[in-house]
Amino acid sequence: MDFKKLLRGPLVYILLAVIVVSVGFSLLSGNGFREVSTSEGLEMLSDNEVESATVIDADQRVDLVLTQDGDEGNQVQFHYATARGEEVINAINDSQLNTFDDEVSTGNWFTSILGFVIPFAIIGLIFWFLLSSMQGGGNRVMQFGKSKAKLVSKESPKVTFDDVAGADEAIEELEEIKDFLKEPAKFQAVGARIPKGVLLYGPPGTGKTLLARAVAGEANVPFYSISGSDFVEMFVGVGASRVRDLFKEAKENSPAIIFVDEIDAVGRHRGSGSGGGHDEREQTLNQLLVEMDGFDVKTNVILIAATNRPDILDPALLRPGRFDRQIGVDAPDMLGRKKILEVHGKGKPLAAGVDLEVLARKTPGFTGADLASVLNEAALLTARSNAQLIDNRALDEAVDRVMSGPQRRTRVMRDQEKLITAYHEGGHALVATAMNNTDPVTKITILPRGRALGYTMVMPVEDRYSVSRNELLDQLAYAMGGRVAEEIVFHDPTTGASNDIEKATSTARKMVTEFGMSANIGSVKLGSGNSEMFLGRDMGSQRDYSERLSEQVDAEVRELIENAHDEAWNVLNENRDILDALALELLEKETLDQTQLAAIFADVKKLTPRPQWLSSDRRPVSDRPPIPMPEKAPIDLGATDGAIDSEPAPKPTRVTRPRRAPDIAPA
Structure with missing residues (x-):
């Protein structure tokens, strides 16, 4: 248990309040009389040791003043039960008392008020401390509706556009926003309207927040920064109140810029919550929509927002008049x-x-x-x-x-595992080199790194923004190259190819269902892009095609994977001597760079170019002539101890599923 945190919490103050109240009551109720038992009090009365007695009926108490002072004074008191009241009165009457009084007490008005007020005060104190702990300090108590935006001061370190690189188009657009704020008259003279909002969208890590910080550094106007999640709290109405307070403060200091990071936390599509919606978040979004495009058209406040999920934002938020500029910030070239x-x-x-x-x-x-x-x-x-x-x-x-990830130097691999890894990575590299549309192999290593036992690096020589069908087929082939190398050499594949199979299957399914690269399925987008947000990322997609077409999709995906398997099989058997030499080099050096690989792959036999693919070609792929599989001469590797079979493994027999004939014959 964290005692320091406990001491800073409200529990300590609550205990102190209870102690203070208890001590106060004891002081108020104390009157200088020493408490004795009932029997002792009656005995004092019978022994004539009492000078005076006072009976307080309301408290069923008797106050006695003794004739002689004792060690603890001469004032004592005792209480009695209702059933013994007559006995107490008789004892007082029988004693020889100088003074005998009866007191019918109506209670102390001050004590009565305290007894009524203090419980409510304690409850209010507990509630006050609970709220202050949730709001981050006593100075934030009962200020839920106040904005949490941070005002970037002039003294804070500035980030300018000179500190941002790789996003020239975004900088150009944002510089225009800066000019709008500095010289609005220039644009209003030609009838231009200052944009209300700018949305920066793109993958994580591309510099969206950095661009917003650069705008704050360049513009000499107040800059308010807040996260989308800061609007919504557990209390209803807080988010909308904070939006109003934020825009009110920005309008009072206009021209100003408001930056909302991760706006998808509050700007998600309305009606996407469980049970039909999330009222608090939607109220916050509605208030944001009103503030961005309300009746006041003269406000000189610009909202800049950043998100990496523009697809889930509400359409009303994205329309012109709210986010007039939508700037994509992609990975740099x-x-x-x-x-x-x-x-x-x-x-x-x-x-x-x-x-x-x-x-x-x-x-x-x-x-x-x-x-x-x-x-x-x-x-x-x-x-x-x-x-x-x-x-x-x-x-x-x-x-x-x-x-x-970092290299795992502590992982010790057996010699057999190193050999399998060397052939596995060699299979990837050799197939990638033998393809006609792949990028060059720049590095191979069999040193464990991250979750991988080794990896092959295939890097493009230039930036690409689209991928052809043949390039995707080449990717499928060299993804299967590691698994095929294990089958050819060891006749016993391992689990090391699980990630390769997963990626190859995902690529093949996208080729069929999204890219329209299957002649039998056609150029049709299969699967709905509309998803239910509250079901999650993986459960939200809906299948909008029949079971019959689903079977065809599965058959097409399997056909693509099997064809890639065949191509990798042919390439590796055709270049078996190069595969063996590459594996031995990897076992010796563990890592090979592009220069070393170029010498090993100098005599690689390329794959025969694929036939031209036409979308109107409806012939089943199985009707095309198969690619010949040449035999490989045995190679003696010496130190393998029989772990490697120099003969090619027999090609597994596959059961070819019958393909449905097209409903309409091609012209």
């Missing part, structure tokens, strides 16, 4: 990656041989956050090795760390 590396490389001691352009070519698909992590990891590795300059070795290791 090669030139953008180079600029990002230059920005993050400032202040880092790079060795003379480091070329950031080469590093940019090695990192296709990396976001700005990934590239920043690469340089940071390289700096950490350099410091760990007590070096002074960041060299290419550290950068290569940093790229591998960001892509696949």
Whole structure:
């Protein structure tokens, strides 16, 4: 238990309040009389030790003043039960008393008021502390409706557009927003209306929040920053109140900019909650819609929002008049990656041989956050090795760390597992090299890294924004290359190809159901993109096609995978000697770079080009002539101890499912 946290909590104050109240009651109720038992009091009366007695009927108490002072004074009191009241009165009457009084008490009015007020005060105090603990301090009590937005002050470190690279189009659009705020008259003179909102959308790590911080640094106007999740609380109406308070404060200090990060937390499509909707979130969204496009058209407040899920935002939020500008911030291209590396490389001691352009070519698909992590990891590795300059070795290791995780040096693999891994990765690399539409293989390693026992790096030489059918078929083939190599060499495949099979199946299913690359299914989008949000990402999609078509889809996907398996089989048997040489080289060196691979793959026999594919070609694939499977001469590897079969494994027999004839014959 965290005692420090407990001491800072409301429980301590509640206990102190109870103690203070108890002590107060004891002081108020105390009158200087010493309490004795009933029998002792009656005995004092019978022994004539009492000078005076007072009977308080309301409390059923008798106050006695003794004739002689004792060690603890001469004032005592005792209480009696109702049944013994007559006995007490008789004892008083029989005693020789100088004074005898009866007191019919109506109670102390002050004590009565305290007894009524204090319980409510304690309950209010408990409620007050509970609310203050949930709101982050006593200064936030009962201020749920106040905005939590942070005002970026002029003293805070500024980020400018010079610190942002790889997003030139987004910077251009945001610079125009800055000009709107600085010189609104120039645009109003030609009838232009200042945009109400700008939505930045794109994958995580592409720099959306950084762009908003750059706008705050460039614009000399108040900049309010808040997260979408800060609007919604457990109390109904708080979110809408905070939206009103935020825009009220921004309008009072206009021109101003409001930045809402992760707006999908509050701007999700209405009616998507469980049971028909989430009233609190939808009330917050409704208030946001009103504030963005209300009756007041003269307010000079611009809302900038960022999200990586624009598909789930409410359509009313995306229409012109609210988010007039929707700027996509995607992963940077090669030139953008180079600029990002230059920005993050400032202040880092790079060795003379480091070329950031080469590093940019090695990192296709990396976001700005990934590239920043690469340089940071390289700096950490350099410091760990007590070096002074960041060299290419550290950068290569940093790229591998960001892509696949740190190397697992403590994992000790058996020789047989190393051999299987070498052939598995060699199968991937060899098939990728033998294809006609794949990117070059730049690296192979059998060192465990992350969750993988080894990996093959296939990197494009240039940025691509679309992929052809033949390129996807090549990806399927070299994804199956590792599994096929295990079948050919060891006749006993392992579980190491599970991720390859998963990726190949996913790609093949997308080719059939999304990309229209199946002649039998046709160019039809199968599966509804509309999903129920409250069911989750994986359960939300709906199948809008029949069971019969579903069987055809499964057959087409299986056909694509089996054809890829056949192509990998033919390539590996055709180049078996190269596969064996590659495996032995991997066992010796564990990691091979592009230069070493180029020497090994110099004589690779390429796959025969595939027949031209036409969408109107409805012939079953099984009617086409099969690709011949040449026999492979045996190769003696010496130190394999019989673990490798030099003869090609027999091709597994497959049962070909009958294909349904087309309803309409091709013209």
